C-alpha cells in the first residue's frame with residue numbers, strides 16, 4: 001500500500017471531479033490518498049512523506065493557477081527526487097483540430113519547464129464548459145473561446161468533454177508503478 005498526495009487547482013470544479021476519480025482508482029487498489037485543494041494546503045505539509053505526489057490544474061486564459069505553480073515551485077526538489085505525476089485540463093484538449101490539442105500539451109510542457117519539475121507521468125485531458133456557473137462576461141468570453149475551439153456555444157446548458165476512460169488509464173498507469181516503488 002502506498003501513500004499518495006493529490007493536490008489540485010480548480011475554478012469551476014471539473015479538475016476537482018477528475019482528482020476525485022483518480023483518488024477512487026488509487027483507493028480501489030488499496031492505496032491511501034490525501035486529496036487537497038491547492039488553496040487549502042495544510043500547514044507544514046511535507047511532500048517527502050508521501051510515496052507519490054499527483055498534481056492537477058486546468059488552463060484559464062492560457063495559464064495555470066498561481067497557487068498550483070507556487071506549490072510545485074516550493075516542493076520542486078522533493079517532487080523531482082520522488083515519484084510524481086501531473087495532469088492538466090483545458091478546452092483546447094477537446095478540440096478536433098490536432099494543432100489545438102498540441103497547443104494544450106505545449107502549455108503543460110511550458111509549465112513544467114518553467115517550474116523545473118520533471119514528473120514521471122504527464123496527461124492533458126479535455127475539461128468542461130460550465131456556462132451555468134459563469135457570470136455574463138465569463139460566459140461571453142467562454143463562448144468566444146468555444147467557438148474558436150469548435151466547442152459548444154449554446155450557453156443555456158453545460159458541457160463535459162472529459163474522457164473518463166483516459167483519466168482511468170492515467171490513474172492505472174500510476175497505480176501500476178506504485179508497488180515497484182515500495183520495493184526500491
Ligand SMILES: Cc1cc2nc3c(=O)[nH]c(=O)nc-3n(C[C@H](O)[C@H](O)[C@H](O)COP(=O)(O)O)c2cc1C
Nearest residue numbers: 010011012013014015058061062090091092127128
Ligand atoms: C475564464 C476561463 C478561461 C479559460 N481559458 C482557457 C484557455 O485559455 N485555453 C483552454 O484550452 N481552455 C480554457 N478554459 C477552459 C478550462 O480549462 C476548462 O473549462 C476546465 O474544465 C476548467 O477546469 P475547472 O472546472 O477545474 O476550473 C477556460 C475556462 C474559463 C472559465
